[in-house]
Amino acid sequence: MKVSAIPAPLPATLADGVFPAGCPSRTVLDHITSKWGVLILLSLSEGEQRWSELRRRADGISEKMLAQTLKTLEKDGLVRRDAQPVIPPRVDYSLTERGRELAALLIPLVTWAFDNAEAIIGGEG
Amino acid sequence: MKVSAIPAPLPATLADGVFPAGCPSRTVLDHITSKWGVLILLSLSEGEQRWSELRRRADGISEKMLAQTLKTLEKDGLVRRDAQPVIPPRVDYSLTERGRELAALLIPLVTWAFDNAEAIIGGEG
DNA sequence: TAAGGTACTGACATGAAAGTAAGTGCCATA
DNA sequence: TATGGCACTTACTTTCATGTCAGTACCTTA
Structure with a gap:
């Protein structure tokens, strides 16, 4: 397993100007870095799960946000x-290939x- | 069926219950996956940059958000x-070791x- | 004198994201 | 009858992240 070789260089479009406001990548980035999106994706990376399991595992999520996040991720094909x-x-939820x-x-x-x-938050107060 | 590359397993604390609401990891995750945080970190990964350069490169950011995001990232030691x-x-901004x-x-x-x-958003409308 | 550049800060406004809580349909159990 | 679990939906409210804009301090150029 090679984790940290040389980081892949940024695609050219990212390299200058990072990337333009309003382009699709920004939207995708928002979805996948959303508060609950990450947690759901992570939880599902351990295998198929039911609604109520997800609800328990994504500690603190409301039913509304669970439904909404799952819908977004489903629409995104993840x-x-x-x-x-x-x-x-x-109802069983699982990751698609792309989601994996x-x-x-x-x-x-x-x-x-x-x-x-710890180091980041602990050293702050 | 076998998943192509087995990803690093989740730390035990993540594995069950993903992780608890209100724990420091959640806060850190929120910082680093924040809308502008990602963009700033990415931009700086290409080297030291001045305020006004960052402003241009993180297309669409306001001065307030630039200042605020930079402060958070600085406090976090990134x-x-x-x-x-x-x-x-x-004023020059750059990544710390941890930031890198x-x-x-x-x-x-x-x-x-x-x-x-493209595939994600394009296939959606 | 006035406008412009640099690197900000602070007050106020707004709008999207998230939370709260109740309702839905169906069945099982008491 | 009524309570509870499952997998949601919907309406309403609140919170917070973000945006807008004006101001600051200093110097430069016209």
Whole structure:
């Protein structure tokens, strides 16, 4: 596993001017770096989960935000929704291939945040 | 079925319950995934830059948000501020070691967002 | 004198994101 | 009858991130 070789250089469009306001990448970036988006994606990276499991695992999320975030991620093709026509309802959520790609990038980031949280926030007060 | 590259496993604390509301990691995550934080970090990953350069490169940012974001990142020990006592004022911003670490993780993410933006947003309308 | 550049700060406004809480339909159990 | 779980939706409210804009201190140029 090679983690930190040379960081890939920025695509040319990013290199100058980072990238223009209002371009699609900004929107995508907003979705995937959203407060709950990251948590959901991360949680699902461990495998298929039901609504109520996600609700528990994404500690503090409201039902509204869970529904809304899942919908956005589903529309973006990152999350797959599998509703089974049973009573009581059972809906399983999982990552798509694209979602797994993303999660693979998110995990090191979150792990880093986790490892450095003390140093960053602790050293602040 | 096998996922192509097995990503680093989540730290135990993340693995169950993702992670608790209100813990420092959440705060750090919010800082580094903030709308402008990512852009500033990315821009600085290309080298030291002045206030007015950053303003231009982070297309669409207001002076207030630039100041605010830079302050947060500086407090978090990700960005170094070097003010020279000259007239007119000259202030250079650069990444700290920790900032460079983070940027190295952010770059693949942003690159991915850039590469997949079309497919994600384009397929939506 | 006035305008312009640099690097900001602070007050106020707004709008989107997030929270709260209640409702929906169906069934199981008591 | 009523309570509770599942997977949501909807209406309303609040919070907060962000935007707008004016002001500051100093010097330069016209």
